[in-house]
Amino acid sequence: MTAPLLQVRDARVHFPAGGWLRAAPPVRAVDGVSLTLHAGETLAVVGESGCGKSTLARAVLGLQRLTSGAVLFDGAPVPDRPGPARSAFARAAQLVFQDPVAALNPRMRIDAALAEPLQTHAPELARPAREARVADVLAQVGLDAGIARRFPHEVSGGQAQRVGIARAMILRPRLLVCDEPVASLDVSIQAQILSLLRALRAEHGVSMLFISHDLSVVRHIADRVMVMYLGRAMEVGPVASVLGRPLHPYTRALIDAVPRPDPATERTRPRILLGGDLPSPSAPPSGCRFRTRCPLAEAGCAAVEPAFAPAGPDGHEVACPVVLRTGAVA
Amino acid sequence: MSPLAPTSTLPAAPVLEVRDLRVSFETARGPVEAVRGVDFTVTAGETLGIVGESGAGKTQIMLALAGLAPPNATVTGSVRLAGQSLLGLGERQLSRIRGAQIAYVFQDPMTALNPYLTVGTQLTEVLRRHLGHDRATARAAAIRALDRVRMPDAAARLHQYPHELSGGMRQRVMIAMALACAPRLLVADEPTTALDVTVQAQILDLLDNLRRETGTAILLITHDMGVIARLADRVAVTYAGRIVETGPVQAVFDAPRHPYTAGLLQAVPRLDGGDGAPPAGIPGQPPDPRTLPEGCAFAPRCARAFAACRADPALAGVGGGRAVACHLATRPADAA
Numbered sequence: 160m161t162a163p164l165l166q167v168r169d170a171r172v173h174f175p176a177g178g179w180l181r182a183a184p185p186v187r188a189v190d191g192v193s194l195t196l197h198a199g200e201t202l203a204v205v206g207e208s209g210c211g212k213s214t215l216a217r218a219v220l221g222l223q224r225l226t227s228g229a230v231l232f233d234g235a236p237v238p239d240r241p242g243p244a245r246s247a248f249a250r251a252a253q254l255v256f257q258d259p260v261a262a263l264n265p266r267m268r269i270d271a272a273l274a275e276p277l278q279t280h281a282p283e284l285a286r287p288a289r290e291a292r293v294a295d296v297l298a299q300v301g302l303d304a305g306i307a308r309r310f311p312h313e314v315s316g317g318q319a320q321r322v323g324i325a326r327a328m329i330l331r332p333r334l335l336v337c338d339e340p341v342a343s344l345d346v347s348i349q350a351q352i353l354s355l356l357r358a359l360r361a362e363h364g365v366s367m368l369f370i371s372h373d374l375s376v377v378r379h380i381a382d383r384v385m386v387m388y389l390g391r392a393m394e395v396g397p398v399a400s401v402l403g404r405p406l407h408p409y410t411r412a413l414i415d416a417v418p419r420p421d422p423a424t425e426r427t428r429p430r431i432l433l434g435g436d437l438p439s440p441s442a443p444p445s446g447c448r449f450r451t452r453c454p455l456a457e458a459g460c461a462a463v464e465p466a467f468a469p470a471g472p473d474g475h476e477v478a479c480p481v482v483l484r485t486g487a488v489a
Numbered sequence: 490m491s492p493l494a495p496t497s498t499l500p501a502a503p504v505l506e507v508r509d510l511r512v513s514f515e516t517a518r519g520p521v522e523a524v525r526g527v528d529f530t531v532t533a534g535e536t537l538g539i540v541g542e543s544g545a546g547k548t549q550i551m552l553a554l555a556g557l558a559p560p561n562a563t564v565t566g567s568v569r570l571a572g573q574s575l576l577g578l579g580e581r582q583l584s585r586i587r588g589a590q591i592a593y594v595f596q597d598p599m600t601a602l603n604p605y606l607t608v609g610t611q612l613t614e615v616l617r618r619h620l621g622h623d624r625a626t627a628r629a630a631a632i633r634a635l636d637r638v639r640m641p642d643a644a645a646r647l648h649q650y651p652h653e654l655s656g657g658m659r660q661r662v663m664i665a666m667a668l669a670c671a672p673r674l675l676v677a678d679e680p681t682t683a684l685d686v687t688v689q690a691q692i693l694d695l696l697d698n699l700r701r702e703t704g705t706a707i708l709l710i711t712h713d714m715g716v717i718a719r720l721a722d723r724v725a726v727t728y729a730g731r732i733v734e735t736g737p738v739q740a741v742f743d744a745p746r747h748p749y750t751a752g753l754l755q756a757v758p759r760l761d762g763g764d765g766a767p768p769a770g771i772p773g774q775p776p777d778p779r780t781l782p783e784g785c786a787f788a789p790r791c792a793r794a795f796a797a798c799r800a801d802p803a804l805a806g807v808g809g810g811r812a813v814a815c816h817l818a819t820r821p822a823d824a825a
Contacts, residue, residue, distance in 0.1 A: 349770070420717075432687075
């Protein structure tokens with residue numbers, strides 16, 4: 160087996176919460192997360208707001224310093240300070256944002272926005288070569304050459320997201336971190352963008368870390384999926400396995416909660432409804448942090464923070480000893 | 490205060506009747522029509538879902554009903570709530586109707602609630618204003634209203650400010666306020682879009698139960714076909730400021746007659762079924778309301794467009810309580 164492209168080892172990101180005289184407990188946005196991503200693979204990280212998925216994405220790109228733990232790219236720590244090492248890393252790992260219009264400079268025409276990463280990271284390219292690369296990448300993301308002279312506000316949301324993807328791909332990165340890339344798009348456009356990402360992956364073999372709150376979107380793009388809750392990973396495994404045979408009670412509740420576009424099943428299917436609200440990330444519950452909302456919780460859950468244990472031969476792992484012990488499937 | 494409604498024996502008298510509603514805006518580049526002639530009714534105890542993508546005009550429809558359209562908008566047509574015409578009423582009369590007879594729940598409860606006032610102050614204000622309750626009666630009614638939306642620890646919540654509540658709890662407060670005066674019609678504009686999916690499931694459950702308990706008619710506006718499937722009895726699919734298909738939700742979802750409805754249903758990413766390949770999207774993008782194409786507005790994106798589509802199709806009944814604005818559906822000879 161080849162070495163993974165990306166490795167995250169027990170990463171923690173704690174934000175100081177201020178406080179005067181006495182420091183308030185820090186917000187534990189990411190609190191001990193490990194993952195691996197192989198070349199050409201797409202790993203989705205899903206969870207609801209406050210689960211730490213976006214902070215994790217920023218940490219992977221070196222945009223957020225870790226409190227402890229490590230992020231390794233090609234076996235070397237990701238540089239989290241400006242400098243030549245960071246610049247070299249930035250060529251290889253790029254970000255696609257949620258809001259494509261906000262991510263583009265409103266005063267820069269689209270061709271200039273696309274040429275900018277090349278000017279920064281590949282200054283040796285002469286102007287004609289640069290322009291050729293811009294034309295190339297526009298065609299790759301399915302945009303008309305005529306769009307190059309427009310400003311971001313003159314294109315639709317779907318077109319702007321294609322520009323955002325083009326801007327990330329123009330440096331021919333090895334890793335694409337996509338932070339909710341279709342969340343702000345209309346459903347008819349979402350499907351177009353998902354197909355584009357799949358085509359780019361097939362053509363260039365780029366690896367993707369795909370951050371999303373939407374399990375049904377994830378199913379259409381990822382090879383593997385990791386489910387996060389309150390800064391920790393609850394379950395990880397191949398998409399078909401995790402969505403088809405979800406084990407962690409939180410994963411099951413998350414899948415149950417998605418309304419299906421089919422009136423007959425939607426009105427009759429049984430579902431687990433989670434009660435209550437997300438606990439504060441500055442004071443997560445002891446032991447398993449999902450236990451306060453968990454239908455399977457028992458006394459022992461408060462004592463020990465559960466670690467991942469294998470739940471199948473395909474790399475499916477779950478951090479819930481109760482499910483593994485009892486085989487309980489509610 | 491409430492007009493004595495005749496105890497009619499007619500079945501399903503419409504609570505809301507909207508005819509040829511049009512909303513246009515004067516812009517620097519000429520007038521833009523955001524809503525281009527919309528007809529629908531909502532009957533007592535029923536949930537009508539209006540679904541559409543951004544720019545389809547669904548929010549403008551919802552705002553125009555009770556005089557909430559932006560000041561630069563021109564609203565024409567007819568809106569009747571329990572027989573009373575709302576368009577053309579003055580602001581004073583409208584504000585008596587809003588809250589008491591037609592109540593709104595908006596997408597973002599944080600901006601819809603006043604951050605400076607406690608939940609109790611905001612909730613009792615509605616009751617005192619519309620029902621003339623005194624302080625003590627209003628307080629008791631406010632606690633009952635919070636209980637009804639399954640708010641844990643209702644009495645204590647009265648002293649909290651909106652920022653002290655989670656998103657789901659804030660939306661419960663909004664729903665409690667909206668239902669406090671037992672309105673004839675609840676207008677819910679993307680009520681769960683800003684919420685996480687597990688909280689969304691709680692709120693959808695709540696709306697469904699409240700509808701059964703109170704019999705309030707609901708006009709639900711959403712972009713999410715799953716939410717429509719969960720809550721609506723009937724659905725109206727909007728595109729470019731028009732209703733392109735309407736009917737009972739099961740029938741429309743089972744066998745959509747408009748190619749846009751079919752495309753929308755196919756584009757929804759699904760958790761089950763299929764092989765995991767991305768859903769088929771709809772090519773192109775929704776039209777700019779400033780430059781609508783001639784004829785059927787969906788024709789440029791429609792794989793089944795033909796010569797007749799150069800003429801604008803009208804919404805025409807096709808039986809079974811359904812209506813479709815598509816030449817394919819109303820073409821006499823062959824169907825589909």
